[in-house]
Amino acid sequence: MSPINLAIVGVGKIARDQHLPSIEKNPDFKLIAAASRHGGVEGIAIFGSIDELLAAVPDIEAVSLCMPPQYRYEAAHKALSAGKHVFLEKPPGATLSEVEDLQAQAASRGLSLFASWHSRYAPAVEAARALLASTTIRSMKVTWKEDVRHWHPNQDWIWQAGGLGVFDPGINALSIVTHILPRPVFITAATLEFPENRDAPIAADIRFTDAAGLDLSAEFDWRQTGKQSWDIAAETDAGRMLLSEGGAKLALDGKLVHEEPEQEYPMLYRRFAELIGKGRSDVDLAPLRHVADAFMLGRRKVVEAFYD
Incomplete structure (x- = not known):
């Protein structure tokens, strides 16, 4: 079969590091075009907006959206309206309602919508789920701590x-937790x-x-x-499980039982191709729903100012 003609919208850090x-x-x-306000991709046509992209390159069959979540709904709506399959970088949108609307739009048009959660494809996640x-x-404790100045300068x-x-x-951790636990949890x-x-x-x-x-806590x-x-x-009846390095390694009672090379984004694109081939969508909103619940139930604490 011929490759799927793909365009990418939002050529920023995550697009360059992982998607491309x-x-x-x-x-x-086959990447045939891109749209971005600032970035470009060598060797392919670049446009300033998704409107220009869709108008100029009718052969596009699928679109990967890598812009910030606040702007993703409008772009996804335009792509679906133009008959394109859509890959949503995580989180899939700024609100639950808008992603549910996109899901309905895709279903009504017979298109594939993929709300991607890359951390679910970390090497040891499936082994942790089986365990x-x-x-x-x-009990379970999630510790997800990193340096924002390094990852989001x-x-x-x-x-x-x-x-x-x-x-x-933090939603990466929630995407793993909601996948590996046998029962739904709530905040x-x-x-x-x-x-x-x-x-x-x-x-x-x-x-x-x-x-x-279940006693479950998360610290971000x-x-x-x-x-x-x-x-x-x-802590389990089988021993103490530790899924570490973002899901890359699994240990039981201190003994490493699973480790493989990281292939998260390559696996996401294999999944996207599979969904398009089968005419299906994959839109799990559980991680985003937990974030919304945290904002709904959370006590707000003001701390010192942060500067890059």
Whole structure:
């Protein structure tokens, strides 16, 4: 079969670091155009907006949207209206309602919509899921701490309302937790720390439970320097599980039981091609719903100003 003609919208850091290399190595896709206010891609046509892109390149079959979530709905709506399959970088949108509307639009047009959660494709996530399904979970603690100055330098959008703040990385942890736990969980309490000069939180402390009374806590922080922490630990009847390095490694009682090379974004694009081939969508809103619940239930705590 011929490769799927693909365009990318929003040529920023995540597009350059992950999307472009993954697309280049995937024979199911051919990148034929891009749209971006500032960036470009060598060797392909570049346009200033998705409107110009769609008007000038009718052969596009699918679009990957990599702009900030506050602007993603409008672009996705235009792409779907033009009959294109759509890949949504995480988080899939700024609100639950707008993503649900996109899901309905895709279904009504027979198009594929993919709300991607790259951390679910980390090497050891499926092994952790199988382990937790085979035992009783006593408690779980999520520790997701990183240095925002390293990962999001001078990105003002992430501090604006709708940019999610520390939940931009924290939602990666939530995407793993909602995938590996055998039962749905819900938030019971949260404290969100907002710098006095920002509209999005820099840290969050969240408590969850489930119908069986699971003790689950999550600690997100953007102020960590040095070694970064992306860990999910669980006390189980089978022993202490540690899913570390963002899902790259799985250990049980201190013994490493699973480790593979990271292939998150290549696997996302394989999944997108599969969805298009089968005429299906994949839109799981559980991680975004937990973020919305944290903002709904969370106690706001103002902390010192943050400057890049």
